[in-house]
Amino acid sequence: MTAVEERPRRADALRNRARVVAAATELFAARGLEVSVPEIAARAGVGKATVYRSFPTKEHLVAAVVVERLATFEADIRAALVADEAWPALVEVLCRQSEVLAADRALAGGLTQQIHLPALEAARASMWEALDALLARAREEGGMRADITAGDLRVLWAGMCRVLVGEEESDPAVWRRYAALVAAAMRADGTPAPSSA
Amino acid sequence: MTAVEERPRRADALRNRARVVAAATELFAARGLEVSVPEIAARAGVGKATVYRSFPTKEHLVAAVVVERLATFEADIRAALVADEAWPALVEVLCRQSEVLAADRALAGGLTQQIHLPALEAARASMWEALDALLARAREEGGMRADITAGDLRVLWAGMCRVLVGEEESDPAVWRRYAALVAAAMRADGTPAPSSA
DNA sequence: TACGATGCGGACCCCAGAGTCCGTTTTCCG
DNA sequence: CGGAAAACGGACTCTGGGGTCCGCATCGTA
Numbered sequence: 446m447t448a449v450e451e452r453p454r455r456a457d458a459l460r461n462r463a464r465v466v467a468a469a470t471e472l473f474a475a476r477g478l479e480v481s482v483p484e485i486a487a488r489a490g491v492g493k494a495t496v497y498r499s500f501p502t503k504e505h506l507v508a509a510v511v512v513e514r515l516a517t518f519e520a521d522i523r524a525a526l527v528a529d530e531a532w533p534a535l536v537e538v539l540c541r542q543s544e545v546l547a548a549d550r551a552l553a554g555g556l557t558q559q560i561h562l563p564a565l566e567a568a569r570a571s572m573w574e575a576l577d578a579l580l581a582r583a584r585e586e587g588g589m590r591a592d593i594t595a596g597d598l599r600v601l602w603a604g605m606c607r608v609l610v611g612e613e614e615s616d617p618a619v620w621r622r623y624a625a626l627v628a629a630a631m632r633a634d635g636t637p638a639p640s641s642a
Numbered sequence: 643m644t645a646v647e648e649r650p651r652r653a654d655a656l657r658n659r660a661r662v663v664a665a666a667t668e669l670f671a672a673r674g675l676e677v678s679v680p681e682i683a684a685r686a687g688v689g690k691a692t693v694y695r696s697f698p699t700k701e702h703l704v705a706a707v708v709v710e711r712l713a714t715f716e717a718d719i720r721a722a723l724v725a726d727e728a729w730p731a732l733v734e735v736l737c738r739q740s741e742v743l744a745a746d747r748a749l750a751g752g753l754t755q756q757i758h759l760p761a762l763e764a765a766r767a768s769m770w771e772a773l774d775a776l777l778a779r780a781r782e783e784g785g786m787r788a789d790i791t792a793g794d795l796r797v798l799w800a801g802m803c804r805v806l807v808g809e810e811e812s813d814p815a816v817w818r819r820y821a822a823l824v825a826a827a828m829r830a831d832g833t834p835a836p837s838s839a
Numbered sequence: 840t841a842c843g844a845t846g847c848g849g850a851c852c853c854c855a856g857a858g859t860c861c862g863t864t865t866t867c868c869g
Numbered sequence: 870c871g872g873a874a875a876a877c878g879g880a881c882t883c884t885g886g887g888g889t890c891c892g893c894a895t896c897g898t899a
Contacts, residue, residue, distance in 0.1 A: 455866055604806075606801070611756065631823075678886055
């Protein structure tokens, strides 16, 4: 655990850090968050220790990459927030991001992975908050069941993503189709929960 | 890899095997399929090697436990097959089994886990076949979208289960609610996939 | 009851991945 | 341009889980 201090870093250190992040981003996208640190270091053309000089822990590296990906996802959501009608915009975001996920296993992991690092938690929270806002608008417009929250969307959507990722599904059309099914589950049209408990 | 021969096994060997399976069933249910063999052995009150005498590989042990669980799931489905109306019966099965899953991480893993062992593959296939039959009936009765297959149900339902399991959700009501949402996604009511790809 | 086959379990090996150390190289400031 | 601080990277340790070995105990049959 090398401390991450605040004093100015040398040029080569910054360059190497960037290379590591780039390599990690590629590898995580291609093969998931399980890729080992040594392999990332090799891909970046640096030694393992160099990775640990920028990131105290593998989790920190993962977080750095995932935060980046979450940010672009959130940007897409926020763009949808200004659309005329929220519901179609929401569905479009889901479909589009599902296509992205078809080729990026890192984000999929990031949606649900159990990593408790402030930076990541914050990025996640901010993202869900944006999605919540979009859902709220869709609800107001009447296109959605009233009891659906961003959390519900997360469970259904992230879950489906995990299964598809696990099966190496890479056809964007398939991903879009499931995104549409998840959207269908949230539509306003009766079919309330049946019976007890 | 100790071979699993056919000659009659000693009484104590059978007893120990049963203990191991019982311990594994408990631990897998409580904490998922990641529980280590040493820990299972300890819980069963036997040595690690004893586990490997009955099961050539950890995967074989996992398979043995999961097959058992899948069988009870399948039995539930087949019972629903003789109901008057297939759709409500299907929803009921999903809700009920979701409650079961709330307390059993083993089955959840078994639904999607990548283990390629004949016995497990067979049990899974048989289970999905039963579910397919139930879906077919529901489709005939008109309660369901025509394009939904058992595979679709698997992606949505198993996915949602994985997320809930990962978050240690143990409130059966929550599980039932999501099962109902998945069911809603499959209902016949327009909302077809939007646009391209 | 005796004795061979069967089964037991603790000690052991192997591997892989996370994280650290230290002698050498690079940067950069005076 | 020279030297101290910063960074490098290969070699190292540590941990933990899967799977095996072998001397000892137990079973069950003649």
